[in-house]
Amino acid sequence: MTDAALTPAHAAVLMTHDVGLHARPSVKLTKLAKTFQASIALAQSEDGPWIDAKSIVKVMAMKAPKDTTLHFRASGADAEEALKALVALVERDFDEGH
C-alpha cells in the first residue's frame, strides 16, 4: 500500500456553472466518481459536512449554487487520479457549452 491509500488527498475547485450543481452536472460528477476505486467525499466547505461524491441523491441534496467552491477528499489507490479528473470536470464546466 502506498501513502496515498492511507492519507486522504484534498482538492478544491470553484464551480462557475450557471445554475449550480444541478441534475446534469450531478449525473456527470457522480458517474465519473464511480469510475474510481477510491472513496470520494464532497463538501461545500473545508469543514464539511462531507457527503459521498458517488451518490447523486446526496450530491443533489447539497443544492450547491453557482460560484460554490467544491471540496473533494479522496482515499484509496487511485485517489490522486480521481481528484485530478473531478477537478478537471468542474473546470471544464461539466462539458456544457453555453
Add this chain to the structure above:
Amino acid sequence: MSALIRPARLEIVGRPASPGLARGPVHILEETTVRDVHAGTSAQERTRLLEAIAAAAAEVADLIAGVDDEEAAAILEFQLAMLEDDALIADALPVIDGGAPALVAFQDAMADVAAGYRTGDDEYFQARASDIEDLAERVIAHLTGAETGAIELPPGGILLARDLTPSRFLSTDWSGGRAIALFEGSPTAHVAILARSRGVPMAVGFGTLKITGHAAALLDGETGRLVLSPDADDEAGHHALTASADEIRTVEQRLARRQAVTADGTPIKVMINAGDPGELDALDPALCDGIGLVRTEFLFHGRRGLPTEDDQLAAYRRILTWAEGRPVTFRTLDAGGDKPIAGLTREESNPFLGLRGIRLSLARPDVFRVQVRALLRAAAEGEMLVMAPMVALPAEMQAVTDLFVEEAAALRRAGLAHAIPPLGMMVEVPAVALTLDLFDVDFVSIGSNDLTQYVMAASRDATGLAGLDDAGVEAVQRMIRMVVSSGAELGVPVSLCGDAGSDTRVLPKLLAAGLRSISVAPAQVGRVKRVIADWRADGGPDG
C-alpha cells in the same frame, strides 16, 4: 357450489359512447388500488421495494435507449441515476424493518426528498421535485402491481371495467368485435373518442355493479344497453338488430365515398379527424373532403421524447401525401388538460383550466418553434392550414402569427423551402366565441367537446353529469350559432371538429345553425353522410 349457479339475466342501460353491436364473453378488468396492497414481513417488503426500483430503473433505461433528443435523455438519465443510487431509499429501509409496508416507507422517503428540493428559493432545485415524483410514481406502479399494459380480451369479448385510460385502450387489440362497458366514464372522455374513431362499440356510466359470474353479454353502443347472461329473446333481438345494422351499414358504405348532400340538395363538407398517419393507411381519401383536424399530439407520445423538426416534417408530409391534394388542417400541439406529455406538461390541480394548448406552446417557445418550422416546411408541399388550440385572447393568436413569420424569415435565410399556411384557431373557449371579431384569423374550427365543457362548466371526464356535457343543449347551440353567424359576417370560414358533428341528435341543429363543414372520426363518415341526407339544410326533417 354457488360458483356453478348461472346468474340471472341482468339488463342495465348506461350512456351510449360509441355505436355498434357486440356479443361475446364477459371480461372483467380487475383493479389493484393502492389501498389493496397488504404488507408482508419486513424481509418481503424490503425485497419488494428493491425489485420495484430495479424494474423502474430498467424501464427508464429502456426509455433512454429510444430517446434521440438530448434534453429528454438528460432528464431520464438523472432519474435513472437516482434509481440506481442506494442512498435513495436509505431512509426507507429502516422504516420497513420497523414494520412499515414498503409502499408507505417509500412514499414517505420520496416526499422527504421532494420536500428537500422544494425548500429554499432556488427555482431550479425546486423544479427537480417533480422528477422525484415522476420516478416515485414509476416505482409505486410496480409496488402496487398497477397494470398499465395491454388487456388480454378474448375475441368478441366485452370488457367490463370501472374506467379505462387512453393509453391502455391504445395498447389493447380491439379487433374481432371486442367492446367496452364502463361503470364510470363519460361519452366525451378521450377513451370514448378513441373508441368511436376505431369503431369499437362502447357504453359508459353503468354505475357500481355486482357482476360476478356472468359468462356472456350483449352490448348496444347506440342505445347504451348492456344485457348480462342474455336469454333466447335477447339473442333473437340482437340478431335482428345486427341484420338491420348491416342494412344501414350497406347504405352508409354506399354514401361514404360520395359528396354529402342534404335532403334539399345543399352540399356539406365532411372531413375527417386524424392522428397518427398510420391510421390513415387503411382509409380511402375519397371518403372525405379533406382532414379537418390533425391532432399532432401523436408525435409527442412516443417513447422517444420530444420529436425533432425532421420527424415532424416527415409525419406531416406523409399525411399531406395521403390526402392527395385535399386540404389538411393541422392543429398545433394540444398538450395539457387530460393529455399530459412527459417533460413538457406540468401537474396542475385543474389542468383543463391551466397551462394547456396554445398557452403551453407559447410558454415553451423552444418546443413550439420546432413544430412551427416543421409546419412551415410542410406547407410548401401541399394544401394545408394550421390552427391553434385553446386560444382565448387576440394577443395569443398574434403571438402565434408572429412566431410563424419569424420562423419563416429564418427558413428563408437558411434557404429552406417553406410557405406560411392560412392560420386559424379552434373555438373552444367561450371568450373567443363571444369576441370573434377581435381576432385576425384566416378560419376557425369549433371544438365542440371543449366548448361544451367550458360553457356548461361540466368536465368531460366527470361522471354523474348526465345532461350537462351535451353539445345539444340550447346554451351551447346558441354559442355555435353565434360563431357561425359572426364568421359569415367577417368572411371567416367556420367548421366544426368535435363529437357534436357525428351525434345524430345534434347534427340537424348544426345544419340549422348554418354550419356547412364538419370534421368527424373516419369511422363515422358514412353515418354522418346518411344523417345529412335525411335532413334539410335548415335542420328540418326530410318530407
